[in-house]
Amino acid sequence: MRTVSETNTHDDRPLPLRERKKRRTRHALSEAALHLFLERGFDAVTLDELVDTVEVSKRTFFRYFESKEAVATAAEHELWDTYLDELANASLTGPVLDVLHACLTAAVRSMDTEWERRFLATRGLIARTPQLRDHSDLASLLTQERIAEQLGDRLDGTATSDVRIRLLSEIAMAAWRTAARRWVRANRETAFRPAAEPEHGQAATTRADLIDSIDATYAALGDSLTLQA
Amino acid sequence: MRTVSETNTHDDRPLPLRERKKRRTRHALSEAALHLFLERGFDAVTLDELVDTVEVSKRTFFRYFESKEAVATAAEHELWDTYLDELANASLTGPVLDVLHACLTAAVRSMDTEWERRFLATRGLIARTPQLRDHSDLASLLTQERIAEQLGDRLDGTATSDVRIRLLSEIAMAAWRTAARRWVRANRETAFRPAAEPEHGQAATTRADLIDSIDATYAALGDSLTLQA
DNA sequence: TAAGCAAACGCCACTGAGTGGCGAATCTGA
DNA sequence: TCAGATTCGCCACTCAGTGGCGTTTGCTTA
Structure with missing residues (x-):
């Protein structure tokens, strides 16, 4: 038996703040990437652009995805x-x-x-x-x-x-x-x-x-x- | 019957000079590449190095092979x-x-x-x-x-x-x-x-x-x- | 709640693959 | 021998990806 406070389905709350932030960054990156790539084509969008729109440093991008292809x-x-x-x-x-x-x-x-x-x-x-x-x-x-x-x-x-x-x-x-x-x-x-x-x-x-x-x-x-x- | 001067195995002669030169360049590049890569590892050898040892411009390299991987x-x-x-x-x-x-x-x-x-x-x-x-x-x-x-x-x-x-x-x-x-x-x-x-x-x-x-x-x-x- | 710690981040300079443009050298065919 | 066409060299450029390092931010323990 688990305690009630410990929701086990999709519990986003009990996660440490740090973890939630990471998820949000990752999500924002992959979401913005899909949007930009679909809009203008994979090759026409540079990483610097993507990184600017999400307001994250390029260095950070590579802490989440190992390549430009991976985020797509x-x-x-x-x-x-x-x-x-x-x-x-x-x-x-x-x-x-x-x-x-x-x-x-x-x-x-x-x-x-x-x-x-x-x-x-x-x-x-x-x-x-x-x-x-x-x-x-x-x-x-x-x-x-x-x-x-x-x-x-x-x-x-x-x-x-x-x-x-x-x-x-x-x-x-x-x-x-x-x-x-x-x-x-x-x-x-x-x-x-x-x-x-x-x-x-x-x-x-x-x-x-x-x-x-x-x-x-x-x-x-x-x-x-x-x-x- | 062929004339004696016309060796038919590996006949490099009848080919136009330009073609022979191209073959030699291509061969030299791939040969030097294998040698260098085996000696010091694929990553440790830069294209500039390879291109220097063969005495060919980097631009020329890419007219023969479409990537560093391709030559290997x-x-x-x-x-x-x-x-x-x-x-x-x-x-x-x-x-x-x-x-x-x-x-x-x-x-x-x-x-x-x-x-x-x-x-x-x-x-x-x-x-x-x-x-x-x-x-x-x-x-x-x-x-x-x-x-x-x-x-x-x-x-x-x-x-x-x-x-x-x-x-x-x-x-x-x-x-x-x-x-x-x-x-x-x-x-x-x-x-x-x-x-x-x-x-x-x-x-x-x-x-x-x-x-x-x-x-x-x-x-x-x-x-x-x-x-x- | 303050101090201390580690994780995450930003910044910046750097490497190296691959490309574009253009003038020079070289081969070919008449 | 002289156009015409290939091929090449050179140089500057773009852009993905990395290394280093100082700073911020969330977590923890007193």
Whole structure:
């Protein structure tokens, strides 16, 4: 039993002031970055500009984000963190590929609506900025590496199966990249507007579509291996 | 019959002088780069240094290579070019994955010994330089993209199979990355010395090992998909 | 509530990759 | 031998990212 004063859902109050300030700075930076980048393009905005609008020193910026690309893809990084958490808490039973698939969709589902908005913006930027696409792909490869490590620790560690674990992680991420790219391509024009109109009756790009794309892609994995000319 | 004066192996003569000079410059740059990077580390060598030792302006450097990373991984790029050529000339019959597998090993086999030396050096650098590992991974993703495009053009272009083609390309490259990483990891200490001793009786890292690793990895693809916990 | 401590920040100078512009050298083809 | 076109060198510039250091700000203990 916890005391009443200790709210456990989204408790922002009990956090030390210092921590709250940090969150606010981080949030302000990533929010302003998305806004500026969408407005004028990733390349056209310099870090000095971004840093000026948030009224923070450039030195401080790099205490929060490790690169200009990182602040634009923060939402994706959060997804990967959640994904890895899901996997860490999942029980490894049955086909491992199914577990990875389930963890990924669970991660996507568990993000809040704030995240969804930022993620859409990020993917919009990625779609029109090669540099960001590279950074995003790299992040997926890094995550894949982490997955392989985690699986390697938790499954039997025979050297023979090590190749299979690495391959499995690769394949799982391949499914993500394929699904995400398909999903982005289908929405290049319709979505990703700088100022998102809130309640457009039109069918907007939702995370449900993304999850559908993921499911469909995972389902196509088996066929792909044996694809005939 | 050719005249005796016209040697056909490595004929550098019939090429216009301008072209020969360009080749020499490019070769000198990539050769000096490998040497310097292996000697003192990728980060410790500045472009200005490299450019000074070759006695070329920095401006000229960027007319030959698009980045500092590119000059260190030139050998890999050549492999990808050859791979794509192989694929372009291959007949698409039977399982597409087998075709990709065959093209890759064929490409590796068709490179000359000069290439092998440079490739080994490059992989040694990649193994110890995260920045280069990223660049190499990105190059493999880009190649994978090209493969998907080529396959998309040559196979039937139904939207349904598009996902499978992308996935197949991803999976094929996943096999490469896994194989190459395994191969590098197995030789991190034994090989990749700045000044390679020519005829060490000891078993040295050869491209045969690499091809074996590729074969083994492709063979493990099917199992990986159905890997059970 | 005052003192002391550590974390976070701002400022500033600096490195180094990559680019733009333009005039000079060099190759080529008639 | 003389245009015309490439290619190159030089120089100044932009901008991401880092190191150092002094100052502020929140936290803690007396």
